[in-house]
Amino acid sequence: MTEHRTQPNGQTDAGGRHAGPRCIALLGPFASGKTTLLEAILARTGALTRQGSVAAGTSVGDASPEARAHGMSVEVNVAETDYLGDRYTFLDCPGSVEFPSEAQGVLGGVDMAVVVAEADDKKIPALQLILKTLEDRGIPRVLFLNKIDRTDRRVREVLAALQPASAVPLVLRQIPIWKNGIAMGFIDLALERAFVYREHAESLVIEMPDDEHQREVEARFSMLERLADHDDVLMEALLEDIAPGRERIFADLVTEMRQGLICPVFIGSADHGNGIQRLMKALRHEAPGIAATRHRLDLPADCDAVQVLKTLHTSHGGKLSLVRVLSGRVSDATGLVRADGSEVRVSGVFALNGQQTAKRPQGEAGETVALGKLEGVQTGETLGLGRKAPQVARSWIPEPVLSVALAAAERKDEVKLSAALAKLLEEDPGLRVTQGAETAETRLEGQGEMHLRVAQERLRGKYGLSLDVRAPKVAYRETIRQGTSVRGRHKKQSGGHGQFGDVALDIRPLGRGEGFRFSDRITGGVVPKQYIPAVGEGVAEALATGPLGFPLVDLAVTLTDGSYHSVDSSDQAFKMAAILAMREGLPACSPVLLEPVHQVKVLCPSEATPRINAIISARRGQLLGFDARPGWPGWDEVRALIPEADITDLIVELRSATSGVGSYTHRFDHLAELVGKAADQVVQRAAARAA
Missing domain, CATH: 3.30.230.10 (Ribosomal Protein S5; domain 2)
Known part of the structure; x- marks a missing residue:
């Protein structure tokens, strides 16, 4: 049975208006429209006078040179806005699987997530990755079904296709009103009201069309059945054909979403600014506040702390740490205590909007602000205000899957390269630098081709370095x-x-x-x-x-x-x-060449397993077997032995065969003899390098 429970600091579970400043993550598969949704939200709430465009390079998000060049998010976009007297910070996370550390970092301090999806079956595996992450971390979420103006499929069909990506029911909150095959408005199933879209303007309430009444009744009953699965009183009312009160329905929607029992689904078109107002009203009344986030993080009641969501190195302001103030107040010169007991002191508090920073006097509980020059502090850390830092689980970052050998083109820049790499790793924990004692080379390791390309572009553009980049050497014996x-x-x-x-x-x-x-x-x-x-x-x-x-x-x-x-x-x-x-x-x-062979574990959707087996065999791999991936319905773990030389670009082919979501881990297993033409080629290349 649902309840309204008042939380500390005047925050309420079922009345979001008193929840204080909220921090919302925008997530979704690549090119689903997250940055466009952010732009639409900023325009609709008055933070912008006109909605910009990602394609035209006029958006608040994706403003870095690398994002503009590739037409995609490559880092978290931060923007603040006010809506009906409430303060929101939106964190727009990259959709590409090659930038996982960006999302993993911010999820440590957000109140909830808006997952942006579309009617594209090819993106369902990527959607499952995102929803599984949120489910595992207990983060409340809603799904915004974007590009409703471009689909020719019924919303229920789309929802049925997307449902396998979610471990909990996707509960439709709205259904579209169609006219000549075009979504010209929607019906809110909780409010039982019909709305007509207007281009980049608030939707208008209209009379419920007669020909839509039956669809609305059926869709609303389906929504109520889902809610009744966790509310015996509502179930009894439905069985007795008693119309439940609107207050009870909204209370159930709020409680079950916050408890991760359902994932409500809203519809709209970010490009045209449609569906934005209803989404914002839902966030205002239903999104939990900082008290609920503290509870989810298991933060002690008597501990004031901040959570580091992102690290940036700016051209003029130096190092900035984007933090969520979990409790207490932070201002210039505030002392923050790290887990090891050492203290760092804040040098300036700033608001961050896109690429712009503005000085602020302080950051209050619930607010998301940037703190200046927290030297040594890393993304994911929890810092205590004036006392020992609380113990909060750090975000998990996947192991790198691709690497390049990197060197300064000129010897005089070697020290400069080392300093730039250190800053790059602070900004992006998904990168890793290793020194190959056996191959005498510096390796930059990352999550894929684009990830490493962007890192190199930053080294060249932001830090003015000329680089020599090549494929890493294999440690033959x-x-x-x-x-x-x-x-x-x-x-x-x-x-x-x-x-x-x-x-x-x-x-x-x-x-x-x-x-x-x-x-x-x-x-x-x-x-x-x-x-x-x-x-x-x-x-x-x-x-x-x-x-x-x-x-x-x-x-x-x-x-x-x-x-x-x-x-x-x-x-x-x-x-x-x-x-x-x-x-x-x-x-x-009789000298003979030895090559390193690694034990590899590939994670992939089950439907792609035959293709993965073929890829492994083509790379001189020895299949060891496969099993269902624990906790991941519809996924497999494939185990194999593969020579290191054939692993170097394995991720490229894996992702091509798995709609971009395949991944792998590997570790050295043994050395094996390499003979014949392949060995001759290795020896010839080594002789040529030594000449």
Whole structure:
């Protein structure tokens, strides 16, 4: 049974007017119209005098050079507005699966989400990813079915197609009024009122058309049945054919949405500004406030804190941290405590709207503001006001799936590149930089082609860097198939003391994964004990580059004999003798190339599993099997072994085969022999680079 419950700070569950400043995330698949919806909201609420256009480059969101260049959101767009006396911050998140960290960061502090979708079956898997994230994090949500003016399908058919993407019922709140195949208005099922759309203006209330009455009755009863699943009193009223009161219906809609039992669905066209007013009124009366968000985050009642949603590095203002004030008040010079007990001090409070910042005196509970120069603070952190930071779960960021080797085109810019990469990683936790000790290269790792392209564009445009970018090297190894005995002598006379070292070595192969061993069988002091470690150093140095051009593994070397000179022998002389012996002996040991093989787990919709299996086989992969993905109806986990060389661009093909939603994780498993033409090509490329 539903109830109206008053929460702390004067906030009410079922009367959103007193919930204080709200923070709403706009989510949805790529190109579903989120940024256009934000623009329409700003125009309808008076924050803009005229609705801009993403295509024309006149929108508040997508204003960065990279977003403008690609015609897509590549970062969170922030905008504030007032509606009927209530304050809202909207956070428009990128729809591409390549920018997951943007949404993951902001979801830590929002009150609810508006998920923008359209009648496009190809985008259903992407919609499922978004809804599953919200479901797992317990974030209340409504769905805005956009582009209603472009569909020729019945809304109920569209809803039936979208339902598998949601774990809870999608409950239709409105149905369109059609005229000559065009949606010219809608009927609000909770209000039982009909409206006619007007271009970029508030919809007008009209008399319920006679020919729409039966559709409205059926659709409304379907909505009430869904609500009655969680309200026994409403169920009893429906069974007894008693018309429930409007207040009870709205109370159920609010409570069940906030508890994540249903996902209400609104309809409209962001491009034409249709359906915006009803959506805003729903947010005003039904969106939870900061008290509910604190409860969802399990924040202690006596703890004042802010949640870091996003980190930005601006050209003039330096570092800004976009935060949601969960409780308390933050102003210039306020001390904030991190989880490790260290304190940072606020240097300025700002309002953020698109690319514009404006100084503010303070940020109150519920408000979303930008704080200046919180050095070292990262996206996702929860900071305490004047006391130890509360423990709030950090957002999960997926592992990178694509990488490039990156270097400054000019050596003088190497330090500048390092500083720019550090800032880039602060802004986007979905990126990662690794230093390849084996391949001697810096790798920039990210969530896909566009993600890495945008990162490179920022390094070039924002930080003025010239870059050398190439595919990363594969850490090949080599080993030997047979043993040999070899002698190495280093003798040099150049006046004064000379150099003399003489060693005999036995070289033999070891089993895969056994590494390298060095030992000696010296008797009679033919090689003095103080020089034996130097022989081992020379052998190890020689293994750094084998006959095929790669480090050697899985072999044993034994020092069996040698000779020395009482005056001319030295550590360096014996080290050089060992190197000479290894260089002569290794080519006679049948060297063979080894390539790293990784264990891969692919996550994909079940309907795409046969295509994924074919992709794995085509990449020299060995299928290990597949199972249903736990907690994900209609998804599979495919396990396989794939050579690292064939993983480098795997994500591109996976996403092509899965409507953009496939992903994978991988880890090194073992080294395997590579022979034939493929091995010859690897060796030739290595020789060409070394030349």
